[in-house]
Amino acid sequence: MSKPLKSFQECCLYFTTNTLSRYIGKLADDAFKATGLAPSYAHLMLLIIDEPGLSQNELSKRINVKASTMTRFIDKLMLMQFVERTQEGRNTFIIATQKGKELKPDLDKALGELYDAYCDVLGKEFAVKLTTDMHLANTKLNNLE
Template sequence: MAFQKERSAGYLANQMARLFAKGLHERIRPLDLAPAQFMTLLALWDEDGLTQIELVRRLDVEQATMANTLTRMERDGLIERRANPEDGRSQAIHLTPRAKALRDPATAAARAQNAAALADFSEEERETFLALMRRAIAAMHKD
């Protein structure tokens, strides 16, 4: 029996995630933001001054990935790394005024992208969809 990619959850998940990222990227392009930067900002808008390790835990990416994303964000004037007087190893990540100002337009763009993707879903289907994704994520985390 042939492997049908249209019936493979992994295949569909990859394609769907790329389309989400592409759509979001387009919508936030005027803000000069990239998707991973937006995701990082979400955590920092919620709580400024987090440490790199705390960001890694909240966003569930590898530490090296986060380090690189933060370097680009620092280069782009979105964050500042401040030394921690209590612990010479860690640094607190602080938002710049520019990053703070992006909160409303950026989250609006993300909401618009989610709405476009789920435009023809009923409210119940949206909830079901989110719940199923969370369950698949949890299952793979355990695995």
């Protein structure tokens, strides 16, 4: 008796990562709900707080979004009074306001809850290895651009 063929859903990185992203996205939505920010905005705020003065261009690269998307993200965070823009020549730098910095404990707590949630499902060792492997894959794929 021959082995059944694996489906493309098991063998294709594109489809498996998209499915995984939806599962992890739901866990992230639940974890960050208490902060009042969607996970993508929380991710951006963590970068801005942890590394003050990154350029808007660098932030776009770090979270892998187009410049126009980053502009919309920053505009929304400015409306919420969490960040402000500073201009130096052609470069625009983003810094957290005091109100934005005050989000840090809640963002860290939500990040910890997200970590606990996926470790509970996947097992800590597997979750850490998967995260490390995916980060490495992202780094390699980013170098193709």
